[in-house]
Amino acid sequence: MTFDVIVIGSGQAGVPLATRLAAAGRRVLIAERGDFGGTCVNTGCTPTKTMMASARAAHVARTSDRLGVHAKQVEVDFAAIVKRKDEIVRRWSEGVGHRLEADHLTVARGHARFVGERKVEVAGEIHEAKDIVINVGARPVVPPTDGLASVPSLDNATVMQLRELPSHLLVLGGGYIGCEFGQMFRRFGARVTILDHHQHLLSREDPEISAALEEVFRKEGIDLELGAKAASVSGRAGEISLRLAGGKELRGSHLLVAAGRRPNTDDLGCEKAGVALDGKGIVVTDDEYRTSAPGIHAVGDVTGGPQFTHTSWDDHRLLFDILLGRSRKGRRGRFVPYTVFTDPQVAGVGLSERQAREGNVAFEAATMPFGNIARAIEVDETAGVMKVLIDPKTERVLGAAIVGAEAGELIHIFVTLMQAGASARAIVDAEFVHPTFSEGVQSLVMKLERFSLR
Numbered sequence: 413m414t415f416d417v418i419v420i421g422s423g424q425a426g427v428p429l430a431t432r433l434a435a436a437g438r439r440v441l442i443a444e445r446g447d448f449g450g451t452c453v454n455t456g457c458t459p460t461k462t463m464m465a466s467a468r469a470a471h472v473a474r475t476s477d478r479l480g481v482h483a484k485q486v487e488v489d490f491a492a493i494v495k496r497k498d499e500i501v502r503r504w505s506e507g508v509g510h511r512l513e514a515d516h517l518t519v520a521r522g523h524a525r526f527v528g529e530r531k532v533e534v535a536g537e538i539h540e541a542k543d544i545v546i547n548v549g550a551r552p553v554v555p556p557t558d559g560l561a562s563v564p565s566l567d568n569a570t571v572m573q574l575r576e577l578p579s580h581l582l583v584l585g586g587g588y589i590g591c592e593f594g595q596m597f598r599r600f601g602a603r604v605t606i607l608d609h610h611q612h613l614l615s616r617e618d619p620e621i622s623a624a625l626e627e628v629f630r631k632e633g634i635d636l637e638l639g640a641k642a643a644s645v646s647g648r649a650g651e652i653s654l655r656l657a658g659g660k661e662l663r664g665s666h667l668l669v670a671a672g673r674r675p676n677t678d679d680l681g682c683e684k685a686g687v688a689l690d691g692k693g694i695v696v697t698d699d700e701y702r703t704s705a706p707g708i709h710a711v712g713d714v715t716g717g718p719q720f721t722h723t724s725w726d727d728h729r730l731l732f733d734i735l736l737g738r739s740r741k742g743r744r745g746r747f748v749p750y751t752v753f754t755d756p757q758v759a760g761v762g763l764s765e766r767q768a769r770e771g772n773v774a775f776e777a778a779t780m781p782f783g784n785i786a787r788a789i790e791v792d793e794t795a796g797v798m799k800v801l802i803d804p805k806t807e808r809v810l811g812a813a814i815v816g817a818e819a820g821e822l823i824h825i826f827v828t829l830m831q832a833g834a835s836a837r838a839i840v841d842a843e844f845v846h847p848t849f850s851e852g853v854q855s856l857v858m859k860l861e862r863f864s865l866r
């Protein structure tokens with residue numbers, strides 16, 4: 413059949429794009445081979461944050477003595493936690509399915525692949541459109557570690573299908589996915605070892621940011637093997653052995669591989685449509701999401717990075733205007749904040765100090781322990797650190813990173829300021845409510861010599 417637009421993938425960009433285009437009168441086909449809603453809803457944000465809420469409840473109950481409240485016995489019902497997660501995910505995914513029941517919108521269930529220029533085959537039928545949008549997302553990478561392919565291992569999807577708590581979870585990868593799962597399973601009661609070949613967890617962060625999280629993890633009894641390369645894996649279900657390059661052996665009951673993600677383009681037939689991929693399978697796009705093939709755009713994780721739900725959603729917002737000829741703004745110069753939903757959270761936006769130095773960008777920086785904040789002391793959530801970088805000439809914020817309670821909320825103070833192109837002085841001049849964590853953001857900015865109240 414012929415449509416105005418074909419969207420491949422019902423991810424975080426695909427669904428709002430398809431529904432809004434259909435509402436604008438375009439005849440749209442959306443193809444989905446799996447569950448509606450993509451990674452975020454089914455195997456990413458929603459299930460992890462749902463399960464982490466249980467992990468935090470267990471932690472708060474276990475450590476409530478520090479607040480003078482004595483919880484007699486804390487019991488984690490892992491099966492109940494997984495059931496709650498499954499129900500929430502099902503509701504979300506079904507909700508996405510209902511959203512797609514719209515006028516002008518046709519849903520094709522099945523694997524879609526290009527069979528020619530602007531031609532896509534789904535479930536044996538060939539469809540054509542003037543505009544095609546690729547939103548196929550990404551999946552976990554399996555690193556080429558010796559023996560890994562022949563040993564039972566878990567990924568972000570299968571680890572959340574377990575019905576029994578692992579006794580000892582080995583986590584290969586100390587990025588955000590490895591950190592979130594590692595702390596979650598530790599708080600459920602498993603022994604956890606996180607291994608990463610970098611010297612720090614969350615290796616893209618400045619060292620003091622990573623170090624603040626590592627301190628918390630170690631205090632919670634998570635074993636960290638950093639600067640350690642996995643040389644080989646062997647064993648069977650329940651008995652996994654991971655040998656490090658130096659010869660040390662780690663033993664665990666389960667292995668979670670969280671070593672990065674690669675785009676779902678291997679079986680998309682991009683070559684048939686003239687859509688160029690880079691060496692990692694990423695669809696090459698310009699700032700307006702154009703691929704190398706006329707009329708074909710790509711959005712979300714498949715375009716490389718940053719790989720976040722809000723980024724994919726924002727891609728849809730910008731591409732929608734481009735497709736309707738309303739604007740050609742594209743994603744150039746946008747700020748992409750992020751949060752690692754560990755406890756404390758790790759959030760950031762803009763440049764890190766390392767990136768500023770590498771790019772020879774002039775900056776002034778201030779850091780402050782999270783424990784300096786009155787509210788943090790009152791609620792006993794003192795772990796963490798805050799950091800800000802400003803441009804000495806314009807006083808604009810170049811970047812910020814926060815490890816601390818509700819860091820994912822606090823970072824938006826900086827995001828909004830950066831988006832507005834405002835001076836960090838606005839934070840000094842604003843009145844902040846006492847006692848809040850946000851007050852700490854003001855105190856942090858006042859640590860910069862030029863904003864000091866001395």
Ligand SMILES: Cc1cc2nc3c(=O)[nH]c(=O)nc-3n(C[C@H](O)[C@H](O)[C@H](O)COP(=O)(O)OP(=O)(O)OC[C@H]3O[C@@H](n4cnc5c(N)ncnc54)[C@H](O)[C@@H]3O)c2cc1C
Nearest residue numbers: 421423424445446450451452456524549712713719720721
């Ligand atoms: C464990 C985990 C936790 C995460 N937590 C967060 C978080 O807290 N916050 C955050 O912002 N991000 C988080 N992310 C990242 C986030 O999930 C992704 O960035 C987000 O889902 C963006 O997805 P997308 O729109 O590019 O595609 P996806 O959501 O991956 O959707 C792609 C869709 O395309 C379908 N598809 C693929 N190929 C085909 C084909 N050939 N034919 C038909 N359909 C196809 C897939 O089935 C899928 O439904 C997390 C990811 C993981 C793995």
